[in-house]
Amino acid sequence: MNAAVRRIALTKRVICVSDIHGHVHWLNRLLENAGYAPRRDTLLILGDIYTKGPYGAETLRRVMELSRAPNVHILRGNCEDITGWMSPDEDAWVNALPHILDAGEYVFVHGGLPSEDLEHLEMWACMKNDAFMEQGLSFSRWVVHGHWPVNNYCHRIPCYNPIVSERQRIIAIDGGCGIKGAGQLNAFLIEDGAFSFMPVDDLPLYRAEKTQCESGGTLNTTWSDRFVDVLSRGDEFSIVRHRATGLELETPNSHIWEHDGQWQSAGDTDYCLPVAAGETVKLVEAFSDRVLAKKDGVAGWIFL
Numbered sequence: 001m002n003a004a005v006r007r008i009a010l011t012k013r014v015i016c017v018s019d020i021h022g023h024v025h026w027l028n029r030l031l032e033n034a035g036y037a038p039r040r041d042t043l044l045i046l047g048d049i050y051t052k053g054p055y056g057a058e059t060l061r062r063v064m065e066l067s068r069a070p071n072v073h074i075l076r077g078n079c080e081d082i083t084g085w086m087s088p089d090e091d092a093w094v095n096a097l098p099h100i101l102d103a104g105e106y107v108f109v110h111g112g113l114p115s116e117d118l119e120h121l122e123m124w125a126c127m128k129n130d131a132f133m134e135q136g137l138s139f140s141r142w143v144v145h146g147h148w149p150v151n152n153y154c155h156r157i158p159c160y161n162p163i164v165s166e167r168q169r170i171i172a173i174d175g176g177c178g179i180k181g182a183g184q185l186n187a188f189l190i191e192d193g194a195f196s197f198m199p200v201d202d203l204p205l206y207r208a209e210k211t212q213c214e215s216g217g218t219l220n221t222t223w224s225d226r227f228v229d230v231l232s233r234g235d236e237f238s239i240v241r242h243r244a245t246g247l248e249l250e251t252p253n254s255h256i257w258e259h260d261g262q263w264q265s266a267g268d269t270d271y272c273l274p275v276a277a278g279e280t281v282k283l284v285e286a287f288s289d290r291v292l293a294k295k296d297g298v299a300g301w302i303f304l
């Protein structure tokens, strides 16, 4: 089936969110932090609203409620399944969602665009378009997408902030909310042609005890290149060899998994964050001799 395209006009400020995955509490905080004003702002939600997360029904109902205000447009993502708890009205609302928003200078889509010929695109190719930024495509206008957590575009240092590629005119905003331990929900803002963003997550704060210089950052495993060979296994960490690069990585046993006889790792890194003694960052996960932390959207190790 052809992707459904809706032509929209943007107001002075645009707030764009994607891949909420049942995190209604994060969405509400983001809108509050952004000072969302329905009459002044355009609110765009690029799909993957209510599945794979803790508060699916509440999130769907909140987004439906938001969509009644002016200047709000919602897209259908690849995870917008019709589920048992939904009312007939909710089914119908989801089934009527478009796949592409055409706003002139900007195009918004959940997964990506196979081409700029918007009227003749297959809907699934727009909703589930994996690694869209890595297909060598570039566009005459800005294409803003979600779906592929931005961390999957980071092959050395994992970062969860939106990525803006001027060369390709592609913007990726999915912060891995609900999918990655260090993930966040990003609001991407466009105001008078200027870009900015705000992140929200629930990670606790962590105070670094010692000063540590930045190091590592040779590898961050991504979903596209997730296959590894386990070279040795300790009580808490394993040494693995990343098949795509040949690089070796020490990573928690709990982060790697075996499927069909193949070991896999996604979002694991050797990057060590630069921190000053007493500096406060976000705690992602604690281990016996180190913690995985996040600072300004970038994840990495801090050794104790």
Ligand SMILES: [Mn+2]
Binding pocket: 019, 048, 077, 079, 147, 148
């Ligand atoms: Mn998603």
